[in-house]
Amino acid sequence: MTERVVVQSLRGIAVCAPGATAGTAFFRDQWGLDVVPAAQPGTVYFRGTLGEQWIYALRDAAYHGIDYLHFALVDEVAVDRFHRQLQADGVVVGAAPVRLATPGGGYGFDAIDPDGRRLRFSSGVACHPETADRASRPRKISHVVLNSPDLTRMERFYCDVLGFRTSDYSGEMMVFLRCMSDHHSIAFNKGPYPSLNHVAFVMPSLDSFMRGIGRMKTQGQAPAWGPGRHGPGDNTFAYFVSPSGFVVEYTSEVQQIDEVTHVPKIWPRDQPDAMDQWMTAGPPPTAVRAVMQGRAEAAWTQQQLVQGERD
Numbered sequence: 001m002t003e004r005v006v007v008q009s010l011r012g013i014a015v016c017a018p019g020a021t022a023g024t025a026f027f028r029d030q031w032g033l034d035v036v037p038a039a040q041p042g043t044v045y046f047r048g049t050l051g052e053q054w055i056y057a058l059r060d061a062a063y064h065g066i067d068y069l070h071f072a073l074v075d076e077v078a079v080d081r082f083h084r085q086l087q088a089d090g091v092v093v094g095a096a097p098v099r100l101a102t103p104g105g106g107y108g109f110d111a112i113d114p115d116g117r118r119l120r121f122s123s124g125v126a127c128h129p130e131t132a133d134r135a136s137r138p139r140k141i142s143h144v145v146l147n148s149p150d151l152t153r154m155e156r157f158y159c160d161v162l163g164f165r166t167s168d169y170s171g172e173m174m175v176f177l178r179c180m181s182d183h184h185s186i187a188f189n190k191g192p193y194p195s196l197n198h199v200a201f202v203m204p205s206l207d208s209f210m211r212g213i214g215r216m217k218t219q220g221q222a223p224a225w226g227p228g229r230h231g232p233g234d235n236t237f238a239y240f241v242s243p244s245g246f247v248v249e250y251t252s253e254v255q256q257i258d259e260v261t262h263v264p265k266i267w268p269r270d271q272p273d274a275m276d277q278w279m280t281a282g283p284p285p286t287a288v289r290a291v292m293q294g295r296a297e298a299a300w301t302q303q304q305l306v307q308g309e310r311d
Contacts, residue, residue: 005082006163010185011052011070011125012141013199014043015246016061023058023243030219031201031248032137032212036103045103048138048201051127053104055141056199058244063310065297066196068110068118069144069186071162071179075123076107082121083109089161094305100125110308114157115148115194116299136211138201142235142251143184145198147191147294151175154188167257168232171269176232183233183255195294198239198247202254206236209252213238224288228281231267231274237281239288247292 021044027033033046036054042061045054059067073079079097086093094110100122108122148154155175158164164177167184176184189197203209213227224247226238234255242248267274275283284292304310 007179008072012055014057014067017064017244020058049131142200142202145187147195169266193296200249203252228276
């Protein structure tokens with residue numbers, strides 16, 4: 001039996017909002033990302049200090065939410081096989097793989113997950129030369145947390161179809177999934193509708209994590225929640241709200257999973273130190289929870305995938 005193709009890593013995420021690109025200065029001058037030159041009007045791409053061509057994108061659009069999640073496959077052969085594999089699994093996919101017009105190029109295609117999100121799978125995207133880890137600058141996207149009304153369905157899809165593995169649970173409210181050694185690249189939080197909860201950017205060290213928070217505070221951007229250290233993933237956290245209304249997080253020291261010995265654990269939600277081991281942040285404020293709930297996102301259709309756009 002031919003071995004199934006699986007996702008290798010999370011490259012990044014593109015988000016949309018009316019006037020989203022007005023937040024460019026926030027991510028460049030305060031958050032610490034670099035702008036990637038691109039010839040696409042109405043979209044701004046950002047990179048971290050590692051080699052990924054871009055990790056976060058802002059696109060001006062009439063709707064507010066995720067444009068697409070971007071995942072890496074090992075090579076072009078895997079991309080072609082994965083397209084056929086998803087079709088055989090009954091997944092809604094777009095046109096056959098093509099050369100991508102986004103920064104760094106590459107070869108890929110789009111599909112739709114059970115909650116109606118657009119997913120992009122690619123290989124061969126040109127890398128930037130890695131830069132020295134400048135103090136307090138994000139390296140890459142650590143993880144994306146998504147809200148969903150059906151955690152079981154999403155866990156099964158991402159594990160059984162895309163090849164993720166379950167790392168841990170937070171009571172019956174969250175499931176953490178990995179596609180590499182990082183504890184989680186995708187997590188699902190139980191919510192009334194599909195939406196974006198937050199995007200986390202990993203810092204090189206605990207020291208740079210704190211320096212990043214300090215840089216933000218000196219520029220009038222105090223954390224909306226944090227700093228603290230989560231139970232699931234053992235990672236530090238400090239959450240901020242971007243100008244477009246999306247929650248973004250600084251994190252560091254994410255737990256690395258041993259595939260041989262790791263057993264998923266259910267972290268209790270009635271113990272404060274399971275949410276924050278340091279007990280420094282307290283529970284998330286009501287206002288932060290409201291922003292993390294996001295806005296209900298309409299499902300993508302196959303026709304929209306083929307067109308590469310939705311109204």
